[in-house]
Amino acid sequence: MSSLGLCLNQLEEMEEDAGLGNGGLGRLAACFLDSMATLGLAAYGYGIRYDYGIFAQKIREGYQQEEPDLWLKNGNPWEIVRHEYTQKVKFGGRLIRHRDSKEQVKWVDTTDVLAVPYDTPVPGYKNNVVNVVRLWSAKAPNCFSLEFFNDGDYLKAVFDRNSAENISRVLYPKDNMFEGKALRLRQEYFLVSASLQDAIRRYKSSQPGVFVCKRESFDEFPNKLAFQLNDTHPALAIPELMRLLMDEGLTWEQSWNITCRTCAYTNHTVLPEALERWPVELMEHLLPRLLDIIYYINHLFLTEVRRRFPNDEGRIKRMSIVEESPNKQINMANLAIVGSHAVNGVSKIHSDLLKSSVFKDFYEMYPGRFQNKTNGITPRRWLLLCNPDLAELISYKLGDGWIRHLNQLKHLTQYADDQCALDNIMQIKSRNKQRLAEFVCKNYGIIINCNSIFDVQVKRIHEYKRQLLNCLHAIVMYNRIKQNPNKHYVPRTIMIGGKAAPGYHVAKKIIKLFNNLARKINNDVDVGDKLKLVFLENYRVTLAEKVIPAADLSEQISTAGTEASGTGNMKFMLNGALTIGTLDGANVEMAEEMGEENMFIFGLKLHEVEELRSRGYNPADYYSCNDELREALEQLRDGFFCPECPNLFTDIADNLMHHDYYLLLADFQSYIECQERVSAAYSDPYKWARMCLLNIASAGKFSADRTIEEYARDIWNVTPSYDIIPAPSEQPLAPSIGVDM
Template sequence: MPHLTIDEWIKAIEHKAESVRGVAINEATDKDIYYAVSALVTEEMNKNWLQTQERYKEKQCKQVYYLSMEFLVGRLLESNLLNSGLLNECNEALKKLGFNPERVYAQEPDAGLGNGGLGRLAACFLESIASLRYAGHGCGIRYRYGLFEQRIIHGHQVELPDYWLKEEYPWETRKAEESVDIHFGGDIHMFKKNDGSLEFKYENTDKVTAVPYDVPIAGYQNKVVNSLRLWSAESNASDSEMLTSQCSQYYHHLDHKHSIEQISGFLYPDDSMYEGKVLRLKQQYFLVSASLKSIFRQYKKTVRRSLIHLPDKIVIQINDTHPSLAVPELMRILMDEERFGWEDAWQITTKVIAYTNHTTLSEALEKWPEDMVKSLLPRLYMIIQEINERFCKKVWNDHPLLREKIPELAIIADGQVHMARLAIVGSFSVNGVARLHTDILKKKEMKSFYTLFPERFNNKTNGITHRRWLLQVNPELSSLITDVIGPQWIQRPNQLISLLRYSKDSPFLDKVSAVKVHNKVKLAHFIHEKTGIMVDEHSIFDVQIKRLHEYKRQLLNIFHVIHLYNELKDNPKLDITPRTFLFGAKAAPSYHFAKEVIKLINRMASLINNDPAIHDKIKVVFLENYNVSLAEKIIPATDISEQISTASKEASGTGNMKMMMNGALTLGTLDGANIEIKDLVGDKNIFIFGLTADEVLHYYNHGGYVARDIYHTDERVRRILDQLKDGAFGSQEIEFKDIYYHTLYHNDPYFVLRDFDAYIEAHELVEQSYRDQATWMNMSVTNIAYSGKFSSDRTIQEYASEIWKLKRMEK
């Protein structure tokens, strides 16, 4: 297909519209054309997909399997066209046929396979693995429903089902012949064999069939296509069995079938109740067991060597704690099915599994009730007990100075199974995702484990695929970059550093500025279409788009907006550069405080946007249902990237990298990858404020911070909080009392008030800097130039050489 002319493309699209959708081109809708083009791209990718698999089999190269509960891949048609080298010709053909390519690509739903940065990182990693010609695949769950579709009604978040699979998904291939059975519950019987070894038999288990759906992951114009395998939970009861059942049994079968399908039904089921927790644990084991069984099958089929050599050919990277059950499940398969003894099985397991930690937040370091694990996964519970007992004995015998720490190290403690501890003990590598984050793990959060296993801990700062987040989403800027430094940066993103030569070149800076304004005009039109709000494309687009969580401090952002509004109400002639504050965020359905913050943002938007007294000097926009596709519209238009988490709380961040790569300037704390951005671009090209991680941790450990002291001494803070309490922003006097009381009487746990003054000062510096557009554009281009360091190509190269020990496939 790459050699097709535009006219041949047109004929191919016309043919596919007829054969795939049954419509003539003059009657085809955008959706018909989407499916027609998808079919054309699939044909091209399938050839390369098959050839890639054959090459891996022939070379018997080592392969990585990336296990993750999330893969936030977004829409795939445009990126598949780009990576297959077909995008420009396809765009031209669509235009000649009278179709708008953007509208055609927008027919694809965002795949509901993830929630936030964790899932988007996994998607970026898969693209980079393929683009760098490594043998690597993703393993996840094929959720029928995504997190939820967010609607804002009267300022409140309302959750609707995100049934993203209601229409055919053209990128997946069902592989029913490669299904595997997963077992839950049941009874375990232990027998001693003649040779003295133990044998385990399982009875009365609940059996679930895991059916794989494979999605191709194309490397950038290199004919490498790897796989994302997504597992769907299905009942193994046939329709004929149900038809011959008695009525009561029939309804029992239906209930049972429904309970099984729930396993792959929802991304992140509500786990505030016991039943939800059980379902979540089922999902995690379902992913792990199905993936390991598939890996073993593939190994035996292609390698045909003893499983003692498994670490030479396979590495399993678990993305956060969710797939930690890979450790005991791998042990179970090796011992119970492959008849290895404990020592050999443990040696294999701890050479195969590597663990990425993504958080220092205690609530995100998963743990499960011991009884729940024992009931749902009885054999795995036995293995976890044995791992724990052996590990604790080893600590006691070999590390007497750590004996008192054993309760903090034990995998089973206080009636809970601690998944991060299990992952650390059962892996050969433990990596953090930014330099600061890894340091905190080693020196504080996991200090005792680091003392035990110093060689396991390492840092792999996160990255993003620059091909999607610059080349695809910002083609005009990408074209400008290519014009001045050549196209090599697309495959070697570090070459973006050559842009420094042009950081003071006025004609080039003017062109970059024009692209930014063009992107802001497009976003302004989108905002007006979606919300009815008119925004000024010449205002500063100040953007915070991420999950709504207290530590990410959207509250600090909206407090600053309220402060600005108060200033303008006091002095309508105040000379400020117009600002557009853009928010995009989902709050977990049961996260009351986060929902209150969303309500406050929307209340302020309604109040400010309709107040003629401030002369449109500030606007506030909350764009509902934030997802990958929305991010692709917002990021190229961003001037200020808000990365204002409480220092020490954000492991890395990747939104900061995406916006930096598109020329936005970071306004942030010394947290996560912000530190590494600052170290690269220098203090003059970033806006840093607030407490450091050490200062935050000192307050947590030693006290000394009293939020009410700031309330009593800073009249700006007192005014904002009193307005929340006194109903100044609405008719209900106590509407935002929860925010008021949480901030003052729970002592402001994320230091919003403590950092408020520094945040205001940082915004003043932004204001002054933006007024000097020549300097601002120099700062912007400097950020783009250094952003190549944050390509996921660099991250994956580090994983591949330092952890996975993979070799690239030859061209």
């Protein structure tokens, strides 16, 4: 390549990020796929091959603007189309019932769509195992209507094709927000129907000669396959698997037994607005056979609830899969719990909240069904690949066994007081910061101080993640500098990155606010390089690989009880950034692993949040007794940061004053004081470096390998194939590049 004048790094930069997910859930799935391959588990990842991924974010005059993300415009050289495994997915139509049988129902007059699979390899780490991500692309069975064309109606001639292919045209960009659109329901069913048909096909082909008596032939199905429902989006897998098994000739009882033993459900959110509820009217129109099955599942389930909890109609109403509201809805979380043998949250605090609050009724009925599986990240992507200098240093000190066994990082604690090791870590951090500073200067024209605290918050823009609290801190810092510009301040560069859903106006207003703050602060001569603000446009995985290794401070500041887990927090920790955060999600377990003295914890705890809300929270109480908070809100209300449109941010200030559901004002003073502790710690380079090392050393628990091992042991009942994984090296590796020993 060098002889041709080509640079591999430049070619890598040209490759588009795959448009398969829109938030932490998709990145988590990618980590899990890497871990399953590395652990030697025979696993498929199923998804939709969207033509357009989540939108490309452009910032113009401080506002987010969405542009199409045609990630496939130059093709995808890694994928292989497998036409021979194409599946047919049904929509619409009507039912023909054989008497009152639940098994013998024909679904006829349907509109069919073809699901064409595209396979992308997922290699394990140096173990000769390659798994597959199978993505479905929607195609019409009849791509062109010659009858309409001959009649001169050219639009109708391609109407069926366009209608079918719209299913895999574009990814819905909302995360943590349910949008009950017909296209979304079509996408969800398209995914589960094609995937389940494919799994049944593989099961049948793996047992040649067995499928003579169909009913007995499926006895081993739950022992050979496991379906993990990644949130409620694929919850239709439960009635769809029932339909497919009954179409194979199984009875209702046999099908239900197999379905429950095969399916398991992972919940990823406690936010009410994110829990899916599909209108019965819509489902009756698009999926009449599945609605029929859901009704009968609910009938049998409620019969059992009444037997277990007699004369408790309130419980019946809360637990019913069919919500008898004025507009009947199907509660997909309830369906997922009823049809699964295991239900898990993704951090200890989140799983406890599911049992004590969100799904309390179900936990009382099925206590053995609920588990916790704290999320994890792959150390291959999020250290070995994205931070090679740090990875090389760790391998020099410990050997390379940590790459597959991340808990070996705990042995780094022996270097916690080793000045040479601490210097090495900070030298690597400094080089990473320099690289990011060059990227920021080149792409945004902002010159930042590499000796400043790189204070980073990158994630979807959402009120519960409280980017607005970060903005208030920036305003306070600015006001302090302006009031006393000659005082010494620990310099800080605040970076925020993330996308707001196109229809989420409050989130988009927060982006505009931060960019207006940056415009004001970055151009103030009194501030200079004491404080800079940078909005990281179009945040995505490849940008994260530049940002995370360079960060000093990781902002994980959601209101306690709102973030299910988080995985960005783990990536920053593994790369030696210190966390400022609430005791929410996986932050709680991070604090347990490293000790709270190595984090910056602030804010109300979960029980304090619940107590404050129960007795009546009044944001004005905090506003009236805090001068810096009052000044910041008045500046927002008076147009100080937007003189050309003075009322632009008034609604943000008013909402905080009169609603403030996520308790920003209640946590404000604690957050400001905690940020002062950050600055004090950063002023002591030895203390900061020691905390960084202890963060890295404590990250072992948060490997996705550990998470997948727990899923395999506790839910899937399979054993990782350790015998195909080479034994970890016992000898330290000599460094080759970039590390000053």
